[in-house]
Amino acid sequence: xxxxxxxxxxxNKKTRKRVGRGQGSGLGEQSGRGHKGQKSxxxxxxxxxxxxxxxxxxxxxxxxxxxxxxxxxxxxxxxxTIQKLADEKEIGNSLTVADFxxxxxxxxxxxxxxxxRGELTIKINVEAHAFSxxxxxxxxxxxxxxxxx
Numbered sequence: 498x499x500x501x502x503x504x505x506x507x508x509n510k511k512t513r514k515r516v517g518r519g520q521g522s523g524l525g526e527q528s529g530r531g532h533k534g535q536k537s538x539x540x541x542x543x544x545x546x547x548x549x550x551x552x553x554x555x556x557x558x559x560x561x562x563x564x565x566x567x568x569x570x571x572x573x574x575x576x577x578t579i580q581k582l583a584d585e586k587e588i589g590n591s592l593t594v595a596d597f598x599x600x601x602x603x604x605x606x607x608x609x610x611x612x613x614r615g616e617l618t619i620k621i622n623v624e625a626h627a628f629s630x631x632x633x634x635x636x637x638x639x640x641x642x643x644x645x646x
Contacts (some may be wrong), residue, residue, distance in 0.1 A: 516528035570608065574597060574611055575613070575615055576611070580619070583621065586600070588600075590620060590641075591621065592622070594625065611623055617635050617638075619641075621639070623641060625646065626645065627645065
């Protein structure tokens with residue numbers, strides 16, 4: 498194989514469209530651009546969301562709502578999930594943020610909030626970023642302790 502013997506593959510042999518070369522070519526006169534108008538002129542471009550002068554969608558729809566930049570989002574973990582985890586896996590008598598992450602209940606950067614759905618039958622010390630009142634009551638009722646990180 499030498500450079501002068503190389504041939505391009507079949508799809509590359511397609512000839513380009515030669516526009517504006519007379520009526521006989523089928524692409525004369527308007528060169529496949531239709532009749533008149535902004536889109537028929539060279540250098541045509543438009544802004545994103547432009548609707549031909551009609552009031553654009555993003556301006557027709559009213560603004561609403563507010564997102565606080567200081568809001569903290571929590572990953573919710575319920576007591577029934579903790580109980581199920583204790584039944585299935587050996588987690589000992591304490592559950593830390595690292596344990597939540599290692600068991601796939603939260604991500605590394607997630608803030609964890611323990612919520613009070615379900616019942617807790619084991620004595621366990623839980624460490625998280627936040628707790629609901631019912632979760633604190635149920636954990637302490639079962640004999641465990643609550644620690645906020």
